[in-house]
Amino acid sequence: xxxxxxxxxxxxxxxxxxxxxxxxxxxxxxxxxxxxxxxxxxxxxxxxxxxxxxxxxxxxxxxxxxxxxxxxxxxxxxxxxxxxxxxxxxxxxxxxxxxxxxxxxxxxxxxxxxxxxxxxxxxxxxxxxxxxxxxxxxxxxxxxxxxxxxxxxxxxxxxxxxxxxxxxxxxxxxxxxxxxxxxxxxxxxxxxxxxxxxxxxxxxxxxxxxxxxxxxxxxxxxxxxxxxxxxxxxxxxxxxxxxxxxxxxxxxxxxxxxxxxxxxxxxxxxxxxxxxxxxxxxxxxxxxxxxxxxxxxxxxxxxxxxxxxxxxxxxxxxxxxxxxxxxxxxxxxxxxxxxxxxxxxxxxxxxxxxxxxxxxxxxxxxxxxxxxxxxxxxxxxxxxxxxxxxxxxxxxxxxxxxxxxxxxxxxxxxxxxxxxxxxxxxxxxxxxxxxxxxxxxxxxxxxxxxxxxxxxxxxxxxxxxxxxxxxxxx
Numbered sequence: 297x298x299x300x301x302x303x304x305x306x307x308x309x310x311x312x313x314x315x316x317x318x319x320x321x322x323x324x325x326x327x328x329x330x331x332x333x334x335x336x337x338x339x340x341x342x343x344x345x346x347x348x349x350x351x352x353x354x355x356x357x358x359x360x361x362x363x364x365x366x367x368x369x370x371x372x373x374x375x376x377x378x379x380x381x382x383x384x385x386x387x388x389x390x391x392x393x394x395x396x397x398x399x400x401x402x403x404x405x406x407x408x409x410x411x412x413x414x415x416x417x418x419x420x421x422x423x424x425x426x427x428x429x430x431x432x433x434x435x436x437x438x439x440x441x442x443x444x445x446x447x448x449x450x451x452x453x454x455x456x457x458x459x460x461x462x463x464x465x466x467x468x469x470x471x472x473x474x475x476x477x478x479x480x481x482x483x484x485x486x487x488x489x490x491x492x493x494x495x496x497x498x499x500x501x502x503x504x505x506x507x508x509x510x511x512x513x514x515x516x517x518x519x520x521x522x523x524x525x526x527x528x529x530x531x532x533x534x535x536x537x538x539x540x541x542x543x544x545x546x547x548x549x550x551x552x553x554x555x556x557x558x559x560x561x562x563x564x565x566x567x568x569x570x571x572x573x574x575x576x577x578x579x580x581x582x583x584x585x586x587x588x589x590x591x592x593x594x595x596x597x598x599x600x601x602x603x604x605x606x607x608x609x610x611x612x613x614x615x616x617x618x619x620x621x622x623x624x625x626x627x628x629x630x631x632x633x634x635x636x637x638x639x640x641x642x643x644x645x646x647x648x649x650x651x652x653x654x655x656x657x658x659x660x661x662x663x664x665x666x667x668x669x670x671x672x673x674x675x676x677x678x679x680x681x682x683x684x685x686x687x688x689x690x691x692x693x694x695x696x697x698x699x700x701x702x703x704x705x706x707x708x709x710x711x712x713x714x715x716x717x718x719x720x721x722x723x724x725x726x727x728x729x730x731x732x733x734x735x736x737x738x739x740x741x742x743x744x745x746x747x748x749x750x751x752x753x754x755x756x757x758x759x760x761x762x763x764x765x766x767x768x769x770x
Contacts, residue, residue, distance in 0.1 A: 306465065306514065306515060306516030306517075306518040306519035306522075307465035307515060307516070307519065307744075308369065308372045308465040308466045308514065308519040308522060308523065309518055309519055309522055311325050311370075311371055311372050311373075311465065312367070312368060312369050312370045312371060312372050312413065312522075314371075315364065315367075315370040315371035315372075315413070316364065316365045316366070316367070316370050317365075318365075320371065321355075321359060321371070322355035322356070322358040322359050322364075322370070322371035322413075322415060323352060323355040323356055323359065325355070325371040325372070325373060325415075326351050326352055326354075326355040326371070326373050326415050326417060327352070328373075329351075329373035329417050329463065329464055330346070330348055330351065330352075330373075330417060332462060332463045332464075333346055333417065333418060333458075333463045333464075334346075336461050336462070336463050336747075336748050337458075337463065339439065339441070339444065339461070339748040340438060340439050340440075340441055340444075340448070340457040340458070340461050340463075340748055341421060341436050341437060341438045341439060341454070341457070342375075342420055342421060342438060342448070342453075342454045342455070342457035342458035342461065342463060343375070343418040343419065343420055343421065343454065343458060343463075344378050344388075344418075344419050344420065344421050344422075344436070344454065345378065345385060345418055345419040346417065346418040347385070347416060347417055347418055347419075348417075350384065350416075351373070351415050351416065351417045351418075354410075354415050354416070355371065355415050358370070358371065358413060358415065361413075364413070367412055367413030368412050368413065368522060368525070368526055368531075368534070369409065369412040369413045369414040369522070369523065369526060370412075370413035371413060371415065372413065372414045372415070372465065372466065373414075373415055373417040373464050373465070374409055374414040374415065374416055374417065374464060374466055374467060374468065374523075375416075375417065375418050375419070375420045375454075375455055375458045375459075375463075375464045375466075375467040375468065376406060376416050376418075376419055376420065376467075376468045377419070377420050377422055377451075377452050377454065377455050377467070377468050377469050377470055378390065378419035378420055378421065378422050378454070379422050379425075379426050379451075379470065379499065379500075380403040380405065380406065380468075380470065380498075380499060380510070381399035381401060381402055381403040381406065382399060382402060382403070382406055382416055382419065383398075383399055383400065383401055383402045383406075384398050384399065385398055385399060385419060386398050386399065387399055389422060389424070389425050389426060389500075390421065390422040390423050390424045390425065390426070390431075390433050390451075391424040391425055391433075391608075391613070391614065391615075391618075392610065392613045393424075393605075393608045393609070393610045393611055393612070393613040393614045394425075394608060394609065394610075395608075395609045403496075403498060404496040404498060405468060405495060405496060405510045405527055406468075408526055408527055408529065409468070409523070409526060409527065412526040414523075414526075417464060418458075418464075420452070420453075420454030420455040420457075420458055420467060421433070421436065421438045421453060421454030421457075422450075422451050422452070422453070422454060423450045423451050423453070423671075423672070424614065424615050424617075424618050424672065425500070425601065425604055425618065426450075426451040426470070426472060426475060426499075426500075426508075427451065427597070427601060427618060427621060428450050428451060428617070428671065428672075428679055428683065429449065429450045429451070429474075429478060429666075429679075429682065429683030429686070429687055430447040430448075430449065430450045430453065430665075430666055430668075430671045430679075430682070430683070431447065431448055431449065431450040431451060431452075431453025431454055431457075431479070432447075432668075432669075432670055432671055432672055433615075433672060434672070437668050437669065437670060438453045438454050438457055438668075439457065439668045440457065440460075440482055440483055440665055440668065440713055441457055441460045441461040441483060441745075441746045441748045442460065442483065442484060442707075442712060442713045442714060442746050443711060443712045443713050444668065444748075445667060445668055446482070446664065446665045446666070446667060446668055446711060446713050447482065447665045447666050447667065447668045447669075447671075448460075448479055448482055448483055448665070448668075449478045449479030449480075449481070449482035449483065449665050449687075450475060450478065450479060450683075451470075451472070451475040451479075452467075452469030452470065452471070452475050452476050452479050452480075452487075452513065453479045453482075455467035455468060455469040455476075455479065455513050456469070456479030456480050456482060456483040456485055456487070456513050457479075457483055459483070459485045459513050459514060459515055459745075460483035460484055460485050460515075460745060460746060461745060461746065461747075461748045462515075462744075462745035462746075462747065465514065465515060465519055466512060466513070466514040466515075466519050466520070466522075466523050467512070467513045467514070468510065468511075468512065468513075469487065469510075469511055469512070469513050470497075470499050470508050470509065470510045470511065471489035471508065471509055471510075471511050471690075471694065472499075472504045472507050472508040472597075472600075472694055473507070473593055473597060473687075473690060473691040473694050474687050474689075474690025474691060474694070475508075476488065476489050476511040476512070476513060476702075477489060477660055477690050477700060477701065477702035477718060478660070478661065478687045478690055478702075479513070480513050480660075480702040480716065481660035481661050481702045481704075481714065481715070481716035481718075482661070482664075482665040482713060482714070483713075483714065484704045484707075484713070484714030484716070484742060484743070484746075485513050485514060485515055485704070486513070486514055486515070486516065486517050486520050486701065486702070486703055486704065486733065486737075487511065487512065487513040487514075487520070487701060487702045488511050488512055488520055488524060488699070488700070488701040488702075488726075488729065488730070488733075489509050489511040489693065489694070489699065489700050489701070490509055490510075490511060490524060490527075490528060490699050490726050491509070491697055491698050491699040491723045491724065491725070491726060492506060492509065492697030492698075492723070493697075494509070494528045494530075494699070494726060495509060495510045495511070495524070495527040495528050496510070497509055497510060500600070500604050501600075501603045501604050501606075501607055502600075502603065504596060504597070504600040504694075505596055505599070505600065505634070506697060507593075507596060507600075507694040507695060507697070508694070509694075509697075510527060511524070511527075512524050512527065515744040515745060516737065516744070517536065517703070517730060517733045517734045517737045518534075518536060518734065520730070521533055521534050521535075521536055521730045521734070522534045524726070524730070528726070532727065533726055533727055533730060535727075536730060536731055536734040537731065538575070538731060538734075538735050539727075539728055539731040539732055539735070541576055541577055541578065542572070542577045542578070542654040542655055542728070542732065543577075543578050543580075543652065543653045543654050544569065544572050544577050544578065544579045544580070544653060544654065544655045544656070544657060544732075545579075545580060545581075545582035545584070545649075545652075545653040545655070545656040545657070546565060546566070546569040546579055546580065546581050546582060546656075546657050547565075547581075547582050547583060547584040547656050547657070547658050548562045548565050548566070548581075548658065548659060549583055549584075550662060550688050550689070551584075551586035551589065551590050551688050551689065551692065552586070552590060552688065555662055555684075555685065555688045556662065556663075557659060557662045557663075558662060558663045558664065558708075560706075560708045560709065560710075560715050561659040561660070561661055561662055561663065561708075561715055562659055563706075563715070564659055564660070564705035564706060564715035564716055564717050565657050565658055565659045565705075565717045565718075567705045567706060567717070567740065568657050568703065568705050568717035568719075568736055568740070569657050569717075571735075571736045571739045571740045572657070572732065572735075572736065574739055575735045575736070575739060577732075579657075580653075582649075582653070582656070584646075584649065584656060584658070584692075585642075585645035585646060585648075585649055586642075586692060587641060587642050587645060588638070588641075588642075589642045589691065589692045589695050590684075590688065590691060590692075591638075592634075592638040592639060592642065592695055593691040593692075593694065593695050595628050595633050595634050595638075596634055596695070598621060598624050598625035598627075598628045599625050599628045599629055599633075599634050600625070601618065601621045601622045601625045602622050602625030602626045602628070602629055603625075603629075605618075605622040605625075615672045616672075616673075616675070616676075617671075617672060617674065617675060617676045617679050620675070620676035621676055624676075639695055639696065642692070642695060642696060643696045646696060646698075646722075647722070650721075650722045654721060654725070654728060655719055655720065655721045655725070655728060655729065655732060656719075656720050656721070657717055657718065657719055658689045658717070658718045658720070659689055659715075659716075659717060659718065660689060660690065660702040660716040660717060660718040661686050661687050661689065661715075661716070662685065662686055662687070662688055662689065663685060663686040664686070664708050664710070664711035664713050665686065665711070665713055666682050666686060689718055690718065692720075693720050697723070698720060698721065698722060698723055698725075699720070699721055699723075699725055699726045699729050700718055700719065700720040700721075700729070701718070701719045701720075701729050701730075701733055702716045702717070702718050702719075703716055703717055703718075703719065703733050703736055703737065704716050704742040705717045705740065705742075706742075714742070717736075719732060719733060
C-alpha cells in the first residue's frame with residue numbers, strides 16, 4: 297500500500313483511509329456516490345449507465361475481504377469510460393453500431409482497480425467510437441458542470457463531467473488524441489495520460505495503432521497518482537515528494553500557423569511556468585519541434601476508424617459524421633498513407649529537444665470548449681474543424697506515446713469555464729510529471745468541484761435540451 301502524505305491526500309485517498317480504519321464502510325461510500333449521481337447526473341449527462349444494485353452488491357462483497365485494511369482504493373467509488381469492458385455491461389463506445397452483448401470479463405484496467413478495492417458505480421458517456429472532441433449522442437448531450445451551455449469535451453467527456461461535478465472523486469478515461477487531457481482541461485480537473493506500456497491499453501481493435509492509453513481524471517493530483525499507481529501496478533507513482541530542480545521548456549506557440557491560441561489559454565501555461573519558477577525550477581521559453589505531427593496523427597485517426605468499423609456488428613447504424621470518417625480512413629488504408637517513418641522523424645526531433653529539458657509546459661487547449669449541442673447531427677468537416685481549432689496541443693504526445701497531463705490554472709472570463717496547462721515529458725517520466733504537478737497544485741490550487749444540483753453553476757439550468765437519464769441495467 298503506498299505511503300500517504302499531505303500531498304497525496306484527496307477525496308479518494310480519504311475515502312480509502314476511512315474504509316481501511318473502519319470509520320466508513322464500502323456500502324456507505326457507494327451509497328453516498330449513488331445519491332450524488334442521482335441528484336446531479338441529469339444536469340450533466342455524465343453517466344450512461346448507473347450500476348446501483350451491482351455496485352451495492354460489490355461493496356457488500358468488498359466488506360468481507362480479509363485484506364480490506366490493506367487496499368489502496370478500499371471502497372472508493374469509481375467511474376469507467378463506457379468503451380472498455382466491465383463484466384456484465386456492453387462496452388457500447390457511444391454507438392448503436394457496436395455489439396450489444398454484455399462483456400464476460402473485465403478489461404485489465406478494471407481488474408486492477410477492483411483488485412485494489414475500487415467499486416465501479418457507473419459507466420460514463422463517450423462520443424461514437426471515442427472519435428470526437430465533444431461528447432454527445434442521440435438524445436444525450438454531456439454538458440460542462442461549470443457552464444452547461446458548453447461541452448464537457450471529448451472523448452472522456454462523461455468522466456471529466458462526473459469528477460468535476462463531484463459525483464465521483466476519480467474516473468477512468470482513455471486518451472487517443474487528447475481524450476483525457478482535453479475534457480480534463482474543459483472541466484477543470486487533473487487528467488493524466490501515461491506513456492506507452494505503462495498501463496495495459498487494449499482499447500478497440502489495436503488501441504489506435506498504439507496511440508491510445510488508459511489514464512485517470514481526478515479532483516487532485518494525489519488521487520490521480522494513487523489511481524494511476526494501481527493501473528500501472530507501480531506503487532511508487534503514488535509518492536509525490538518534490539522532484540529535484542528541473543529544466544522546463546515553456547512552449548506556447550501552436551503546432552501550426554493555421555491555429556490561433558486564445559490569450560487566456562496562453563496565460564494558463566505562463567501561470568504554470570511562473571509557479572514552477574517559484575518552486576525553484578529553471579524555465580525557458582522554447583519552440584517545440586512539432587514538424588508534421590498533426591498530419592501523421594490525422595492519418596492514423598482516420599485509419600483507426602476504418603479498422604474499427606470493419607469489426608462492427610451493425611456498421612449501417614453509424615452516425616453520418618462517423619460514416620464519412622470511416623470512408624476517408626479506407627482511402628488512407630488503400631493508399632498506404634500511414635508509415636512508421638512518420639513517427640520516427642517526429643520522435644527523433646523530440647528526443648533531441650529533451651536532451652536539454654526534463655518537462656515541457658504548453659497550453660492544454662487553444663480555446664474554450666465548444667458549445668454544448670448535438671454535434672453528431674452536423675457534418676464531418678464541422679466536427680473536425682471545431683475539434684482541431686480548440687485542441688491542437690494534445691495529439692503530439694499520443695503519436696509518440698509519451699506521458700502528458702493537464703492541470704487546472706484558473707478560469708476563462710468569457711466562457712466561464714476552466715483553463716489549464718499541459719505538462720509533457722519523455723518516456724518513463726510519469727513520476728516527474730506527477731511530482732511537478734503536485735508542486736504546482738500546492739502553490740496554485742484550484743476549486744475542486746462545482747455543484748450542479750444545489751445552487752451551483754448549473755442550478756439555473758434545471759433540464760436543458762438533450763438531457764436524459766442514464767440507463768439502469770441491474
